[in-house]
Every structure is written in C-alpha cells, then in structure tokens.
Amino acid sequence: MRCPYCSNEDTQVKDSRPTEDGTSIRRRRVCTACGGRFTTFERVQLRELVVVKRSGRRVPFDRDKLTRSVQIALRKRPVEPERIERMITGIVRQLESLGENDIEAGQIGALVMEGLKTLDPVAYVRFASVYRDFREVKDFESVLGELNSEND
Template sequence: MKCPYCGFAQDRVVDSRESKDADSIRRRRECEGCNKRFTTYERIDEIPYMVVKKDGRREKFDRQKVLSGLLHACEKRPVAAVNLERIVDETEAYVVDSPERERTTNEVGELIMSRLKEIDTVAYIRFASVYRDFKDVREFKEELEELLNGKDPKKRR
C-alpha cells in the first residue's frame, strides 16, 4: 500500500473495524515515511459488476472513477465530500442491484447527474458537459436554458 501523501510503500495498521453492514473492513494506517495517517477499505472481490459503454464494450464498475469525475466537477465548489461519497454509494448500489450485474453508462450517468443537480447546479453543468460530450457552445447554452427555465434537461441517448 503506497502512502497517498508521500508515496512511501511501508505503513502500519493502527486500527481495524468492520463496517456497519459487515461487507468491508476499514483500516486506519500510518505511513512509516511521513507518519501521516490515512484510511483504506477492504471489500470482498466477487464477480465484478459491469458498466456497458456507449460503443458496447463492457468495463468493470469503478467507484474511484466515479468519485474522480465528481471531484473534477465539484472543484472549487462548496460541495461537501460526504455528499460526493453518498452519490458514489448510491451509484454503486444502483449497479449492484441490477439483476444482470450490469448497467449502461447512460443509466449510470443520468443517475449521477440527477443527484448532482440537487446539490450544486454549476457542478451539474460541468459534469454534464463532459458526460454528454457537448460539441459546441450551442449545446452548452441549450442545457443552461433548460436548467434556468426549470425544465429537466433532455435525456440524450
């Protein structure tokens, strides 16, 4: 395990606890290089949950990828990290609850955008501009106008 602060590869476990649902173990670790503490989570690796991309490829669902996209959208915005974690948790639960063990990126993206719109509209527009791959300013303007007029922005396919 590499330290997220200094990259040192040696650490020690300070505390271990089961999660409330007993589906993961939370470990507090201390880096032996810089002595900073960080948290890791261990989960049982089962059959992976998949996301079907727009071109038909299947990719393993990645919590970190979702969180990374949300962090970029919420950069310099007054959005609490706990809200982002909640969106990631809901998204993961949505994928896990699929009877086929997979969801389309369209379904996942729309869920994330609907949650993000409730929290911060600027972050929502940032996320939507990347997710929906706006080609020009006109598409961006249309999305903003629909948001300002109180309409639900079009669900593009």
C-alpha cells in the first residue's frame, strides 16, 4: 500500500480488525519512510463491475461514487450511518449477484431509488428529481403521489 503522505510503497500493517458490520477489514498502517499513519479498508469484491452509461460509455463501477450520491440525497436527514452503509452494501451485493459484469446505469439508479424509498422518503424524492431529470413541478407531484398511494 502506497503512503498517502510521501508515496513510499513500503508500509506496515500495525493493526487489523473487522468493521462493526463485518463487511470489511480496517487496517491501521504506518509508513516505514516518513512514519505517517493512516487507515485503509479492505472489502470483498466478487466481480469487476462495469457501468454502461446511457450514452453507451463504459466506466468501472465505483462504490465511493454510489456512496456520495446517496449521501447527497440524505444530507441533513436523520438517518443513521449504519443504515446507509447497509443499504449501499446491499445494492453492491445485488449488483454482484446478477451474474453480469456489465450493469446498466439505470439498474443502479432503480436499486438506489428502491433503497431510499424505505430509508427516507425526502431523500427518495431528492434522488428521484435528479435521477428522473425533473423539469416541472408536476414531476414532483407525480412522485409524491406515488409515495402517498403506497403509504395508504
């Protein structure tokens, strides 16, 4: 692992332990050159996923990008970080278990929408407004109508 401070490639693991949810391993590392300390996380990856964008462009799947987009939708919402992480891990597992390396961007968006709907309705509407490219107020009304009809 390369040191983030001096780019030295020789670092030592000082401590390893599973994260609270058990989905990754937290490693405390120290650089042998500069003495800098940093933490890395190691996750199991079942397959190399490639996202096929609407334009046809293909990019490697990035869990961090998925996390950032979910966190933007959930900004200032009272949702525990553990629940968010469980949702994201669940989405990644679903994608990996599809059996395909190529994943349509729309499939990822649909899974995020499904997860946010149960996690937080406000975040669901926020994400939907970007994902579905809302242009008018009636677009919001339509999604709110869907939510209300499901809750009745």
